[in-house]
Amino acid sequence: MLSKRNKEALFxxxxxxxxxxxxxxxxxxxxxxxxxxEPAIVMSISVIAVLALSNVIISxxxxxxxxxxxxIVQLVVVAALVIIVQQFLIAFDYDVSKQLSxxxxxxxxxxxxxxxxxxxxLNNSPWPSFLDGIGNGLGYGIxxxxxxxxxxxxGSGTILGFKVIPQWCYDHGYMDNGLMIxxxxxxxxVACIIWVHRARNTDLQETSN
Amino acid sequence: MxxxxxxxxxxxxxxxxxxxxxGMCSYLAVSKNxxxxxxxGVAVTFMLVVTxxxxxxxxxxxxxxxxxxxLGEQFSNVDLSFLGLIMFIAVIASATQLVEMTxxxxxxxxxxSLGIFLPLIAVNCAILGxxxxxxxxxxxxxWTATVYGAGSGIGWLLAIVGIAAIxxxxxxxxxxxxxxxxxxxxIITGLMGIAFMxxxxxxxx
Numbered sequence: 001m002l003s004k005r006n007k008e009a010l011f012x013x014x015x016x017x018x019x020x021x022x023x024x025x026x027x028x029x030x031x032x033x034x035x036x037x038e039p040a041i042v043m044s045i046s047v048i049a050v051l052a053l054s055n056v057i058i059s060x061x062x063x064x065x066x067x068x069x070x071x072i073v074q075l076v077v078v079a080a081l082v083i084i085v086q087q088f089l090i091a092f093d094y095d096v097s098k099q100l101s102x103x104x105x106x107x108x109x110x111x112x113x114x115x116x117x118x119x120x121x122l123n124n125s126p127w128p129s130f131l132d133g134i135g136n137g138l139g140y141g142i143x144x145x146x147x148x149x150x151x152x153x154x155g156s157g158t159i160l161g162f163k164v165i166p167q168w169c170y171d172h173g174y175m176d177n178g179l180m181i182x183x184x185x186x187x188x189x190v191a192c193i194i195w196v197h198r199a200r201n202t203d204l205q206e207t208s209n
Numbered sequence: 210m211x212x213x214x215x216x217x218x219x220x221x222x223x224x225x226x227x228x229x230x231x232g233m234c235s236y237l238a239v240s241k242n243x244x245x246x247x248x249x250g251v252a253v254t255f256m257l258v259v260t261x262x263x264x265x266x267x268x269x270x271x272x273x274x275x276x277x278x279x280l281g282e283q284f285s286n287v288d289l290s291f292l293g294l295i296m297f298i299a300v301i302a303s304a305t306q307l308v309e310m311t312x313x314x315x316x317x318x319x320x321x322s323l324g325i326f327l328p329l330i331a332v333n334c335a336i337l338g339x340x341x342x343x344x345x346x347x348x349x350x351x352w353t354a355t356v357y358g359a360g361s362g363i364g365w366l367l368a369i370v371g372i373a374a375i376x377x378x379x380x381x382x383x384x385x386x387x388x389x390x391x392x393x394x395x396i397i398t399g400l401m402g403i404a405f406m407x408x409x410x411x412x413x414x
Contacts, residue, residue: 024391027233028334071331072302079295087291102341105294109334111234183228184402191388191395198387206390208380 009120009132013139019112020143020190021197022204026112029103030144031186037160039099040148042089044141050081050107051116052133057081058121059129065122074117075108082107112140147189155180212356214413219360222409225335226368227402229342232335236369237394246373247366254362256330257339260304261358262351264297264340272296297340305331335365372398 019025026047033043057077058065065073086104089097097104107113116136121129152158157165157176165174179185198204225231232253239249270276272293278285309327313320330336339361348354375397384393 024237025234027237028230028338031230031233075298075302075331076295079298083291083294086294102338102345105341106231106334106338108294108298109332109337111332114332182403182406183230184399184406186230187395187399187402191392191399194392194395195385195387198392202386205386208389 006128006131009128010135013132013135014142015139015197016201018139018143018197019115019136020140021194023112023115025115026110026140027190029106029110030140030147030190031183033100033103034144034148034151034186034189035181036152036156036158037145037148039096040144041141042093042096043100043103044137044144046085046089046104047107047110047112047140048134048137050078050085051113051137052130053081054078054113055116055121055129055133056126058117059124059126062122070122071114074114078113078117079108112136143190143193146193147186150189151180151186155185210413212353215353216356216360217411217413219357220364220367221405221411223361224364224368224405225338225361226365226398227405229338231338232333232365235333236365236372236398237391240369240373240376240394242377243370243373246369250362250366250369252327252330253333253335254359254366256301256305256308256333256336257358257362257365258355259308260301260336261339261343262355263300263304265343265348265351265354267296267300268293268344293344297337301336301340302331335361368398368401371401 013019017023020027020030029043029047033039054074054077058074061073082105085107086097089100089104116132120132124132149159152160153164154177157163165176180189222228226233226236235249240246268276270279272289274288274290275285277287277289305327309320312327339358342361343354343357346357348357372394376394379393379397388396
């Protein structure tokens with residue numbers, strides 16, 4: 001069930017081969033949905049579900065897809081799964097689906113998906129592909145949650161909507177940093193995470209600017 | 210006047226990169242020098258100008274609730290909007306293929322410089338994002354939608370050429386080792402985004 005290779009497929013994407021920090025894939029949504037924690041968590045779960053299922057489906061039909069039209073086939077499979085997720089969210093969590101607006105639809109063009117389908121699912125059997133999908137989805141989700149945690153904490157002083165910074169701080173002149181809520185600070189937060197991550201894993205550092 | 214306003218707004222204020230982070234993957238990967246960045250920027254602008262009107266008409270006459278009423282009375286209650294995503298991505302993928310073949314046939318030199326980027330564009334979130342925002346903004350006519358597409362494309366072009374120029378300049382700067390490459394690009398993009406925020410509130414006419 002969990003051979004060494006499968007374990008690698010599942011756990012490597014969490015840090016060493018993190019899709020966001022190391023492979024620099026799927027940045028758009030990482031930045032756009034992280035103003036607060038709740039949409040970030042919903043987005044992560046959606047991506048994990050779509051990624052794992054599409055990996056399994058493509059892996060199951062990998063021997064029947066002609067290579068010349070594989071991109072279209074992949075897009076159709078992913079788009080169908082994303083439509084299911086979108087309809088599901090509209091039905092059960094309408095507020096968050098409004099907050100996420102177009103970004104649920106943009107899971108289709110999330111580079112992580114195409115990247116994993118091309119690099120892994122096309123050459124591997126369903127079970128490792130499933131684990132790879134879960135692993136990469138989690139690696140993506142972790143970064144999303146970390147970024148959203150800091151942006152929500154520093155930007156609005158809340159976590160998941162609950163006030164965590166006590167009132168006396170505000171009374172003594174503490175203020176929420178409104179800049180954290182604006183788009184540019186998402187980029188700088190991710191840059192700081194990359195900084196910490198690469199300072200600890202020196203083999204990931206690039207040699208040129 | 211309305212269109213000019215929308216055009217300026219979609220270039221500077223609702224900039225695809227700085228406000229919505231769309232097309233970040235290719236933005237980061239292909240911004241090492243100005244020439245290739247310009248090529249990709251032109252390709253993205255071109256595809257936005259082609260696909261947004263197509264998707265607009267698709268949305269208006271096929272997908273929206275009641276959009277099929279031109280077929281006859283019995284179709285006026287049909288709502289196909291849940292098919293939106295799959296139709297948009299199909300239009301974008303096939304338009305990319307068509308444009309690629311046309312460019313290859315009629316302008317081999319342009320094809321040589323754009324060639325590698327064109328297939329990438331099918332999965333560039335800026336194109337699908339443009340279509341989805343177009344649907345959300347509910348433009349009154351095809352013309353307005355085209356203007357929006359052109360504006361978003363030029364905004365994207367401006368951003369990628371800008372970052373490529375800066376990255377060329379900082380090629381020999383001393384940057385902390387962990388920040389080299391991607392890290393510093395993120396920070397510069399963030400700073401550019403803050404600079405672009407000063408355009409907020411501009412309104413012409």
